[in-house]
Amino acid sequence: MTKKQKKMLARILSAAALMIALHFAVRAFGERVGEPVWFLLYLIPYLTVGYDVLLKAGKGIKNRQVFDENFLMGVATLGAVAIALIKRSGDYTEAVAVMLFYQVGELFQSYAVGKSRRNISALMDIRPDYANIERDGELERVDPDEVEIGSVIAVKPGEKIPIDGVVLEGRSSLDTSALTGESVPREVLPGDEVISGCINQSGLLRLRTTREFGESTVSRILDMVENASSKKSRSEAFISRFARIYTPAVCLCALALALLPPLFFLLRGQAPGWSDWVYRALTFLVISCPCALVISIPLSFFAGIGGASREGVLVKGSNYLEALSKTRTVAFDKTGTMTLGVFEVSGIHHSSMDNDQLLELTAHAECFSTHPIARSIRKAWLEGVRFLDDGEPAGEPERPGRSLDEARVSEVREIGGNGILARVDGQELAVGNAKLMESLGVRPIDCRHAGTVVHVAVDGAYAGHLLISDVVKPTAKEALRALRAAGVTKTVMLTGDGEKAARAVGEELGIDEVRAELLPGDKVAAVEELLDKKPERSVLAFVGDGINDAPVLTRADLGIAMGALGSDAAIEAADVVLMDDDPKKIALAVRIAQKCMRIVYENIWFAIGVKLVCLALGAAGLANMWLAIFADVGVMVLAVLNAIRALFTKGLRRE
């Protein structure tokens, strides 16, 4: 508890004690002591617990902010006192109790919100406090902000890695659970890239930093989560609009309730019953505070986003959490999303020269490309994978110590999405898909195996093709089943790969629709077409690995980037970031969002419902201030407790 809260608690307790004492005192000496004395005595607990409310109400009026809750509580309680005075009932308990409970509610709210804020921040407690930098052979603790790129830092067992870097020395296992929600530790060896926020579990590691602290994974993630709840969802916007109308409206109703019925009775010549109607109006004022709503909705979202980040799902705003819960159509990229994206050359067919020679030429033509397929071709040649005459790879690679000679390559032109033209050893090489071959007037020979086929033409003549295959992720099939269980009605796979390879993966996984041979621009068009066709008011999500699909991520209703640790472009473009590359996390994210939205709606309906019922009862004279205070404080407490539920995600993961 903060100092402010402790002081409040002391005020509440002493006022409550005074009240109880007074209650018994009235019973014992009620007859013997005069009315004004009791009034003054009751004033003590009332002012003890409520003086700040009255002060704030006064200031509010001065600043022309009439309809704030302090004003409402001030008017309601002073009104109750006035009625007791006029009626000479001597019943001041109610006014004091209303003020007391109001303050209890405020205290609870501030405590609960503070507590959950701390809980959620603790979940995200991945911020490292220091870095061990080596100076003259000794380790020195410094602020991670001061470490420059390229510095060498040491991470001892049990410490957090403060800055992204590459391992120079040492081997260890890393606990990545705070970042990815994945509990299996990751083994690292020298040369491996490591990301900040992981906990070093076993051995001493020496790292060379590759980023500044502010640009490191851990800082970017914290930034994102902190800013997430600033992007407001439609439900939140609705609530703040509602609150703005609700309070003045209820106050006007209260005024009407206090004045109109008594005047009506007066005109008919009956007893007006002023005090009764004014009392009813005052209960209205107590109910009119919108706090339960205003606090519980953002708190639900905050808890939902916090719970999701614990599972390795970063949601960049409440609005995206809302969209995620309505996801009905999911479009995937294939490579890196549904498949591991680790390619291997699994065959060389129809080669017009020696298999190894064809591989050598192709590897050189692709030597500047960063595409995963190009990488796999280079790797196959560098490692010396032998291919038999029937095109199958034979036995273990030989590792002959080959290296690529870039000087043999010139005039490299990339033909976006189709392949590469290059001159290698003076020969004109074309490496790419069937479309590239046809555009050059070469007739490609189709492959009967499933996989990505890379055709090669040398000096305008067909020279054979390389078959590249990718491995489907082990959890992909289950991921699609889980998505369907979470309410997704349509799944589409978009890929630049050949029809046959794409169909094989699509069928294996049970994907509804497969669109193959798409260029990056075609993917945007495909998503636009799907957007037109999706069910109304549902959301289309696109899941990609963030490598050259940033435009598609932006175009879809909801962009989900996967395995995005370390990929800046993906974190920028996506609305939801899955920290590891397990496709099952997509369904988990949808489920977390759905649970959070269910809680949000529960809170909206519950709070508005109870308030309306109490307003109706109050108008009919059936509710007293005790009920009104429940409608205000009780609802708020329950709504806050309900909101906290959004933080718990364990049950969802098991499903």
Added chain:
Amino acid sequence: MKKSYKIEVDCANCANKMEDAAKKTPGVKDAVVNFMALKMHVDFEDGADPKAVMKEVLKACRKVEDDCEIYF
């Protein structure tokens, strides 16, 4: 220019009011108050001096919520 500031405020409705007040302050293009993170993100108009504008923002916020605080 965008900047974010740490704030202190007790209730969510008050945070909403602070947001409204900050938005209406001259020199502020847009403002968002994040009650859960206790932060205020302010987008200043071109050429505005953040320090001077924030003084006005704090004044405006104090009017709607007496015991709020903005650290700048």
